[in-house]
Amino acid sequence: MDKNYYQRNRFRKSENILFDSPEEECGVFGVYSTKNIDTFSLVQFGLFALQHRGQEACGFSVLKEGTIYTVKQSGLVLDAFKSVEDTENYQGNAAIGHNRYTTAGDKKRYNYQPLFAKNEYDRTILSIVHNGNLVGIDELRNRLEKEGVNFLATSDTEVMLRLLQKHLSNGLENAIKESAKYLKGAFSVLTLTKEKLVAFRDPNGIRPLCIGVIDENTYVFASESCALDGVGAQYLRDVMPGEMVIVDKNGLRSEMIYENPIRRICSFEYIYFARPDSIIENIEVYKVREKSGEKLYEQSPVEADLVIGVPDSGIPAAIGYSKASKIPFMPVLIKNRYIGRSFIVPTQEMRERVVNLKLNPIESEIKGKRIIIIDDSIVRGTTSKRLVKILQEAGATEIHFRSASPAIIAPCYLGIDTPDKTHLISSQRSKEELKNYLNVNSLDFLSLENLYEILGSKNHCFGCFTEKYPVSKD
Incomplete structure (x- = not known):
């Protein structure tokens, strides 16, 4: 049996087995503005609206004056945000966040998201959150290790992070396009650098990801539309399967990173995972x-x-x-x-x-x-x-x-x-x-x-x- 195939099941807890439901996946949320905003509250409210998608751990990265700061904590959304003593340090112009439920890798703290890459000056240059699961990841990880890449965690998200980091010198958008050639599976991803927030989705669009707008300067990304409602954002559209959406000081733009994408969103999102007040791919869950x-x-x-x-x-x-x-x-x-x-x-x-x-x-x-x-x-x-x-x-x-x-x-x-x-x-x-x-x-x-x-x-x-x-x- 392929060890990567059933890796997630080795970490099921007895009480989850007892309650006999498929377990939630993960939830991602992001916000970018050309002005300083209350990122601390916005990412908190957005993740709180997505709490049903993961209760194991929560984390967020905030872009403040060109520097990315990250907080990660086991437990629920409020556990992570209550751990912050000085909220002013997390007020900036952009943020991404993640609610975790383990589907790949183990439950150690080093797998909590966002995961981030640093430069030689110990400054974060890229932060990433991911909902989904990559397949065939062992081969890709082994190849990167042979090229000298050091891994600090065991999740598929870190493999994606290191792959992006490898190509980051060409710019984030080019790094995503180059990395996309090697990624297989389900992935709805948000990435953050000091210049921009970029979202992208696998060519089948298996996991949901939507875009909202608060005002002409502020865009929001979330796994479900209920999180847009939670921060007062208007639903704009879904990120398309195989699409990369970039938002920076010049506004929002997008391009396709896969040829001939085919929509295949998970039907179980509608049956069980999504909140009933969410709209996914223009279909009301309720x-x-x-x-x-x-x-x-x-x-x-x-x-x-x-x-x-x-x-x-x-x-x-x-x-x-x-x-x-x-x-x-x-x-x-x-x-x-x-x-x-x-x-x-x-x-x-x-x-x-x-x-x-x-x-x-x-x-x-x-x-x-x-x-x-x-x-x-x-x-x-x-x-x-x-x-x-x-x-x-x-x-x-x-x-x-x-x-x-x-x-x-x-x-x-x-x-x-x-x-x-x-x-x-x-x-x-x-x-x-x-x-x-x-x-x-x-x-x-x-x-x-x-x-x-x-x-x-x-x-x-x-x-x-x-x-x-x-x-x-x-």
Whole structure:
């Protein structure tokens, strides 16, 4: 097995496995202005709006009077910004930031982003943040090491950084164009030098990246449009697949760095990862999820008394199912929003109890009723099975499980942390076997055909559902 392919899975924590969802990727945010602005607050607010994309670590680089300063801290966005004693040192005219969830490399501090390169005078000359995952990176890293490049971290982002640094004497834009020849995989990237901020995206546009404007002097870049809203920026457009966008004292301009790019944005962004109030590639995330519920009812109707959704990403689909079926929706699974991801539980019995801490039912609204439960997806099946048991113990007389995505049968190596194939329950069991395992009265998944219709095209990555990817792992 290619060690780079499943590298991310070696670092999964037991509590993440327990909660049985694909893990978030990363979030990037950047701002550039021709005047001095409150960069400290803007990058803080932007990253806070993207907190759902990574909770492991946070960092940011600020350009102030020609010098780049960087802060990195484990934990949430507020943890990083609270660690800054003198905020005035981080008020400048440009900044980039990153919320981290490990998808490649280990979880050591040296992998926290932004990563940066220094010159012989110990001054930062380039800072970089990256959402995605490069493939075939070992060969490129080995080649650079043979050329005398020293690596300080273990992530794919540093390989990209050192490659850019190697060509930086020709200018950042030329360095990106030269480096792009060797980069393969999913990458939405922001780079910062003392002169400019440059964004670029892989030729398939697998990970999202959009542009906003605050005023005629100030441009913003973010993984999702919800971060633009968070800083009062107006959505301008998405960075196109294979495009490089430059913003400096002369304004904003762009050029293509790949020939014949083909849009293949990740379909799971709409199903699970993105915030429901985001717009990605001109498609409203909330409407995709609600429509998934409506299509699920058309595809798989059933008589019941109540529709419920698994918080939070299953709620819009449950509302859609309720609207289409006229069966009442009620939020009877209450989520503990302060549970975090830090439980260390040594026994299986205690691990099961953690699910009850995260989601607790309102028994009086469940007892004696036929329930339709809708979740965004089923990954390992462990949490789904436990949720069914919780509803049964609360007195549900029937339970019908619906997944607002097709069955996940293959892992992702393009920027999402999913288990390997042996731990994906739909790749190991038939739908009937899974129904029996979950102990439900019926089970169905949104069909691929319906997902195509909801998204409006097949120009997306559906690799986790089809095992066909826009980029080969070799």
